[in-house]
Amino acid sequence: MTTAAAAGRVRHLYVHLPFCAHRCGYCDFVTVVGRRGSHGSYVDALIGELGLERNLLAPDLETVFLGGGTPTFTDAQELERLLSALPAGREVTVEANPETVTAAVAKQLRSCGVNRVSLGAQSFQPELLRVLERRAGPDAVRSAFYYLRDASFENISVDLLYGIPGQSPSDLDRDLSEALALGPEHLSCYELEAKPGTRFTYRHGAELSRQADAMETYFERVVATLTASGYRWYETANFCLGPDRAGGRDLRARHNLGYWLGRDYLGIGLGAVSTIEGVRRRNTPRLQAYVTAVTAGAPPPRELELLDGHVRSRERLMLGLRLDDPLLLEGVASAIDRTALGRMERLGLVCQTGGSGGPALMLTRRGRMLGGAVTAELLA
Ligand SMILES: C[S@@+](CC[C@H](N)C(=O)[O-])C[C@H]1O[C@@H](n2cnc3c(N)ncnc32)[C@H](O)[C@@H]1O
Numbered sequence: 001m002t003t004a005a006a007a008g009r010v011r012h013l014y015v016h017l018p019f020c021a022h023r024c025g026y027c028d029f030v031t032v033v034g035r036r037g038s039h040g041s042y043v044d045a046l047i048g049e050l051g052l053e054r055n056l057l058a059p060d061l062e063t064v065f066l067g068g069g070t071p072t073f074t075d076a077q078e079l080e081r082l083l084s085a086l087p088a089g090r091e092v093t094v095e096a097n098p099e100t101v102t103a104a105v106a107k108q109l110r111s112c113g114v115n116r117v118s119l120g121a122q123s124f125q126p127e128l129l130r131v132l133e134r135r136a137g138p139d140a141v142r143s144a145f146y147y148l149r150d151a152s153f154e155n156i157s158v159d160l161l162y163g164i165p166g167q168s169p170s171d172l173d174r175d176l177s178e179a180l181a182l183g184p185e186h187l188s189c190y191e192l193e194a195k196p197g198t199r200f201t202y203r204h205g206a207e208l209s210r211q212a213d214a215m216e217t218y219f220e221r222v223v224a225t226l227t228a229s230g231y232r233w234y235e236t237a238n239f240c241l242g243p244d245r246a247g248g249r250d251l252r253a254r255h256n257l258g259y260w261l262g263r264d265y266l267g268i269g270l271g272a273v274s275t276i277e278g279v280r281r282r283n284t285p286r287l288q289a290y291v292t293a294v295t296a297g298a299p300p301p302r303e304l305e306l307l308d309g310h311v312r313s314r315e316r317l318m319l320g321l322r323l324d325d326p327l328l329l330e331g332v333a334s335a336i337d338r339t340a341l342g343r344m345e346r347l348g349l350v351c352q353t354g355g356s357g358g359p360a361l362m363l364t365r366r367g368r369m370l371g372g373a374v375t376a377e378l379l380a
């Protein structure tokens, strides 16, 4: 298959904005510190790359997601120019760091068609935020949230981390109740991953191993607290207001749902990944190489990876079982070890269901708690 076969069919667009005010010790995303003078040329390059790829996009996009980096650290005029050049989407999300969200920024995002913001709170405990080397304290997190509400955002997500060096279970309980007090429509709660090679891992190694032993307990607390507060645990690390509180809206993150359901998506920008018709491509993470190529009218340097049927089935299985909806067996059957499936069923970790769509598979609550370990067992 070629990407030509996908022309006009891709319904999810990711746009990477790599600039950050500083680099948090635990982060290994593709970021560029500062470089205020380069924001304009970078936005030009993004618009150029979009021009090269636009034929792949469907006329009606389901989602547009501006991730980072810190999209809201991008020069305000440049961000506005970019937003007005992007195609419309039903869900348009921007990732924001609390200290960059002012009343004016919140209004600007809303007036540019953004209808969902993902706010990187991480914690509400000053000491833990210091350990994470975050710029925003708890008051800045709350202010940012209220600026977004005042600007009429009706879909705000809050990101929290757990397993932070020095964190105790009661710190986590406090973080969860502070986040819940804001009444976000969506919460992402990630276990802090010690990324090899980051200075954070070097500095906090021993404490990170201690926290790793407590991860399962933290995870159970997160799930128990949020589900008891009326949130739907719809993906391993993601929660949205459940039917009783959502007023008829489906508040799952539609963009990420696209990834988890194995849909094609186009990513533009530094280090951005696209998956289109069985080909995964990864743009260069080098700013100069990216801008130079696209400014000259060429695609950026990229790595290509061909995803054969077996790899695609395995990915579908691994991602699909993260969700609370049953995963149709059709298309993933070849990736499943049938003996392991029987064993996991007998252990009460997996169940098979049948519906109008055909036979399907899902993890039980206990299976979801063990998550990746169960999926790894199931893989043929
Ligand atoms: C693309 S990142 C950064 C967004 C934004 N710049 C910020 O820092 O809030 C999106 C989310 O990934 C999560 N994240 C970043 N580094 C992580 C790590 N090492 N382990 C687990 N989650 C991480 C954080 O919760 C963060 O809000």
Ligand code: SF4
Residues within 6 Å of the ligand: 019, 020, 021, 022, 023, 024, 027, 028, 029, 031, 068, 069, 070, 097, 120
């Ligand atoms: S602000 Fe976000 S993207 Fe930037 S370095 Fe920190 S965690 Fe990474």
